[in-house]
Amino acid sequence: MTKYSAFKVFLEGLGGQQGWSPAWRSPQPKRRYDVIIIGGGGHGLATAYYLAKVHGVRNVAVLERGWLGGGNTGRNTTVIRSNYYYPASARLYDFSLKLYEGLSRELNYNVMFSQRGMVMVAHSRHDLEGAQRWVGAMQLNGVDAEMISADEVKRRLPVLDASPGARYPIWGGFMQKRAGTARHDAVAWGYARAADALGVDIIQNCEVRGFLKNQTGRVTGVETNLGVIETDKVGMAVAGHSSVMAQLAGFELPITSYALQAFVSEPLKPVIDTVMLSLATGLYISQSDKGGLVFGGALDHYASYAQRGNSPTIRQVAGALADQMPSLGRVRLARHWAGIVDVVQDSSPILGETPTPGVYINCGWGTGGFKAIPAGGYLLAHHLATGQAHDIAAPFGLNRFFTGALIDEAAASGIAH
Ligand SMILES: Cc1cc2nc3c(=O)[nH]c(=O)nc-3n(C[C@H](O)[C@H](O)[C@H](O)COP(=O)(O)OP(=O)(O)OC[C@H]3O[C@@H](n4cnc5c(N)ncnc54)[C@H](O)[C@@H]3O)c2cc1C
Numbered sequence: 421m422t423k424y425s426a427f428k429v430f431l432e433g434l435g436g437q438q439g440w441s442p443a444w445r446s447p448q449p450k451r452r453y454d455v456i457i458i459g460g461g462g463h464g465l466a467t468a469y470y471l472a473k474v475h476g477v478r479n480v481a482v483l484e485r486g487w488l489g490g491g492n493t494g495r496n497t498t499v500i501r502s503n504y505y506y507p508a509s510a511r512l513y514d515f516s517l518k519l520y521e522g523l524s525r526e527l528n529y530n531v532m533f534s535q536r537g538m539v540m541v542a543h544s545r546h547d548l549e550g551a552q553r554w555v556g557a558m559q560l561n562g563v564d565a566e567m568i569s570a571d572e573v574k575r576r577l578p579v580l581d582a583s584p585g586a587r588y589p590i591w592g593g594f595m596q597k598r599a600g601t602a603r604h605d606a607v608a609w610g611y612a613r614a615a616d617a618l619g620v621d622i623i624q625n626c627e628v629r630g631f632l633k634n635q636t637g638r639v640t641g642v643e644t645n646l647g648v649i650e651t652d653k654v655g656m657a658v659a660g661h662s663s664v665m666a667q668l669a670g671f672e673l674p675i676t677s678y679a680l681q682a683f684v685s686e687p688l689k690p691v692i693d694t695v696m697l698s699l700a701t702g703l704y705i706s707q708s709d710k711g712g713l714v715f716g717g718a719l720d721h722y723a724s725y726a727q728r729g730n731s732p733t734i735r736q737v738a739g740a741l742a743d744q745m746p747s748l749g750r751v752r753l754a755r756h757w758a759g760i761v762d763v764v765q766d767s768s769p770i771l772g773e774t775p776t777p778g779v780y781i782n783c784g785w786g787t788g789g790f791k792a793i794p795a796g797g798y799l800l801a802h803h804l805a806t807g808q809a810h811d812i813a814a815p816f817g818l819n820r821f822f823t824g825a826l827i828d829e830a831a832a833s834g835i836a837h
Contacts, residue, residue, distance in 0.1 A: 421617035424528055443609060444616035449623050452650040453481045455804055456642055458628045458665065460484025461493040462604075462790065463657035463782050465611035465622075466797020467804070469527075472618035474798070475805035480620045482612075483644060485627035489608030492659050493790065495759035497682050497714050499695050499704065500791040501538050501599035502563050503554065504832045508815040509768065510561035512795055515812055517598060519794030529610030531602045532709065536694050538599035541573055541580070543588040543700040550699065551594045554832070558596070567594050579691050579745050587743045588700050599695060601706050607793055631669045631776070639669070639778035654779045655800050660725070660760025662783035671775040673783065674765060674821050679720045679758040680787050681729045683737060686752045687711030701740035712754060715741060719761070719787065729756045761786050766826040771799055771816040772809050780804055781818070 422428070422441055432439055455471060457464045460482050471477040484490075500520055502513035524530050542548040551567065558565035570592045574582045582590050612622055623646070630643035631654070641650040658665050660677040688711050697704040705715040717737040720730070734756060742749040764770060764784040769792065774781050782800040785792055799813040809817060820826055 421528075421613065424530075443613040444622050447621045447623065449481060449483075449621065449626065449644070449646055449649050453621070454479040454651065455653045455655060456480075456649060456651045457482045457655045457657065458642070459491070459657040459659070460488045460608075460612070460622065460624065461491045461657060461659060462489070462607050462611065462793035463659075463785075463796040463800070464655070465608055465615060466793050467655050467657060467782065467800045468620045468622075468797075469611045469615040469618070470798045470801035471805055472615055472620055475801060477805050478619035480615075481649065482615070482620060482622045483626040483628055483642070483649075484622070484624045487624055488612050488622070489605050492759040492761060493608050493793070494604055495682065495757055496604055496790045497704070497706070497716050498601040498604050498790060499538065499599070499706065500533070500602055501596055501695075502791070503538070503540075503558055503565060503596050503599070504829055505554065505557045506827050506829065507561050508827050509829050509832070510558065510563050511812050512816070513792060514563050515798075516792045516795030519798065520602060520791075521598075523602075523607075523610070523794060527610040527614045529606060529613060531606045531610050533600060533602040535598050535600040536706070537595055537597045538695040538697065539568070539573060539576055539593050539595050540697050540699055541577070541593040542591045543698065544591060547699040548591045550831075551592070555594045563596070564598055565594055565596050568592060576694055577692065577696055579747060581744060581746050588698065593699075601695060604790060607790075611797070628665070629668070631779070633670075633776070637670075637777060639776060652778050653804055655782065655804050656779065657782040657796070657800065659783060659785065659789065660762050662762050662781065666774070666781070669774065669776045669779050673770065673781075673818075675762045675770075675784060676723045677725055677760050678722070678763055679724050679726055679728070680716070680761045681720070681733045681737070681756065681758045682714065682716040683734075683756050684708070684715075684754050685713040685748075686754050688713065688751065691748070698740070698744060701744065703737060703740040703744060705741070713748070713751065719763070725760055727758050727760055729758050763787075767829040767832075768827040769796070769816050770818050771796070771813040772803050772818065774818060
């Protein structure tokens, strides 16, 4: 694997950029692997990386039906935070945030993690009381969070309408300073490159269409458009298509798939240097390094696999932006897209074993799984390699829908990405 460094970039600049090698190979599938991961998004690639790196399991294939990061990993708005309510979620998401803090160095790949902080803005007494409870829960769980005054919100976000007649008056808010954004493609590519260097086969344009099982019902392989590939361990990380894949494997998941849309404006000079979320409208926004305003709002209201935008959501989200930031009302929209997200009724992920022996799952991240990529990959790899759920993952098993031990994070994850 080429070691990336400032010196190497400088040298290549002198040499006409001729010395770079492909970041990963494009191998043909082998007849058999110790582990097959379905889905070449962030979670699938991270799982393969940690299997090889932490557990020494290197005879691994990642099967991706399209291109790496072409699912939600390359379609999201890149917000990373760990501001959840319950102790189990705080452990999970803060573990992920900590892995992000060292990720560029770990992968020798700049994932452009920028801890610019996230401000949740309260527009009423009700919002403010909710924010105080939220901060209290985070602090009890040992996660950084602080209330900020209305004046501090206005200082950090001068672009917000703070006039006396503002439609959404500013009452204050709270902040997680360690939150931020990272470059989504880079996260997928960084894990892919590092996993490939450890011997993992990454196979694109390879769609899984069925599962092979023995008489006891245990998985023995997968059927793909490139033929049968044998294995006795499969990890599934296919986000919005998890229930489809589960049906192929012979079980059901409590997941509903919805489109979630996002937007980016034409590039502007710097106007917002943090991530903002409005507790009243659900509008959230940050500014990319190229200058585009990256923003979004709530899910579409109906279940769907249609991976595209629609005009009611444009009106709703762009309307919230123009109401709250009137000075940006005439900025042009450059692009608009959607991804299919996997929503679970308690708004928490599903990690671990499934009713089909040998098949393990990582799904249910809904609108907020980009921030969880390092943890999701690490924990699924642990389960695949050791046969035991990691302590952090244990509360998120599928069995919670039988025991009733749900982890209801709707208040923290509904529209907060
Ligand atoms: C618009 C939008 C904004 C978002 N914003 C945020 C945010 O700001 N912060 C945050 O934390 N999260 C956010 N999310 C959620 C986040 O993007 C996802 O939770 C996360 O990317 C899921 O990663 P994944 O690897 O599980 O899935 P994906 O990246 O979707 O990867 C799954 C892969 O599986 C492949 N696949 C599917 N079926 C098959 C098959 N049969 N065979 C082989 N491969 C298959 C797909 O092609 C896909 O590449 C957002 C999502 C969207 C859509």
